[in-house]
Amino acid sequence: MYPSNLNEREKVIEIWNSNTLSSDSFTFIINPTLRCNFNCWYCYENHRNAPIMNNDILERTKALIGQTIERTNLIKLSFFGGETLLEFSRIVKPLIEYTENAVSKVNKDIQISFTTNGFLLTPSMIDFLSQHYVKFMQITLDGGKQTHNKTRISKGKDSFDTITSNIESLLNKGISVTLRINVTPANISECKDITSWIKGFQMIARNFYQLTYNRFGKHLKKLT
Numbered sequence: 245m246y247p248s249n250l251n252e253r254e255k256v257i258e259i260w261n262s263n264t265l266s267s268d269s270f271t272f273i274i275n276p277t278l279r280c281n282f283n284c285w286y287c288y289e290n291h292r293n294a295p296i297m298n299n300d301i302l303e304r305t306k307a308l309i310g311q312t313i314e315r316t317n318l319i320k321l322s323f324f325g326g327e328t329l330l331e332f333s334r335i336v337k338p339l340i341e342y343t344e345n346a347v348s349k350v351n352k353d354i355q356i357s358f359t360t361n362g363f364l365l366t367p368s369m370i371d372f373l374s375q376h377y378v379k380f381m382q383i384t385l386d387g388g389k390q391t392h393n394k395t396r397i398s399k400g401k402d403s404f405d406t407i408t409s410n411i412e413s414l415l416n417k418g419i420s421v422t423l424r425i426n427v428t429p430a431n432i433s434e435c436k437d438i439t440s441w442i443k444g445f446q447m448i449a450r451n452f453y454q455l456t457y458n459r460f461g462k463h464l465k466k467l468t
C-alpha cells in the first residue's frame with residue numbers, strides 16, 4: 245500500500261530512471277517477429293500477418309545499443325517472439341555481431357539469452373551461438389513425445405525428437421537450457437519419459453540444464 249499523498253507519476257519516473265540509467269546493466273528485449281513455425285492452440289499470438297522487424301527498426305536498434313554502451317557496464321540482449329529463430333540470419337545474427345563488436349571496443353560485457361521453441365536450431369546456429377556469448381535459452385516441451393507432437397505439429401520431422409536433440413546439442417556446447425514442461429492431466433503420465441531422457445544426458449550436459457514443470461492453463465484446477 246502506498247500512502248495517499250504519494251505522487252505516483254514521480255515514483256514511476258524514479259523507478260524507471262533507476263532501472264534504465266543504472267550503469268550496472270541494460271537489457272534489450274528484442275522481438276524479431278511475432279510469427280512462428282508452430283501454431284499451438286493456446287498461443288496468445290495471432291500469427292496471421294504478424295509483424296516482422298523491418299530493416300529500419302534493425303538499424304535503429306543497433307544505434308540505440310551503440311548509444312547505451314557508453315553508460316553501462318553490461319549489455320543484455322534477450323530475444324523473444326513469436327519464434328525468434330525465424331529471423332536468425334536477417335535480425336538475430338547481425339544484432340549479436342554488431343553488439344559484440346561494439347562492446348569489445350570499449351571493454352564492456354555482453355550477455356545473450358533466447359526464448360525459443362528450439363525446433364529451427366541447426367548445428368551451424370548452435371556453433372555460432374556457443375561462440376557468441378549466448379549463455380541461456382528457455383525451451384518449452386508440451387509434455388512427453390506423444391502430447392508434444394500433437395500440439396507442436398511439424399510436417400516431415402518429429403518435432404519432439406528434433407527439439408530434444410537440439411537441446412542436447414546446446415547443453416553439450418555449454419549453453420544453459422531451462423526446460424519448461426507444460427503439464428496437464430492428459431500428459432502427466434508422460435513426464436517419466438522426460439526423466440528417462442534426461443538420465444541419458446552426457447555428463448557435460450548435466451551441468452547446464454534446469455527443469456521446470458508448469459501446471460498448465462485451464463487445467464490448473466484439475467491438478468490441485
Ligand code: SF4
Pocket residue numbers: 280281282283284286287288289325326327361
Ligand atoms: S511455439 Fe510458442 S510462439 Fe510458437 S505457436 Fe507455440 S506458443 Fe506460440
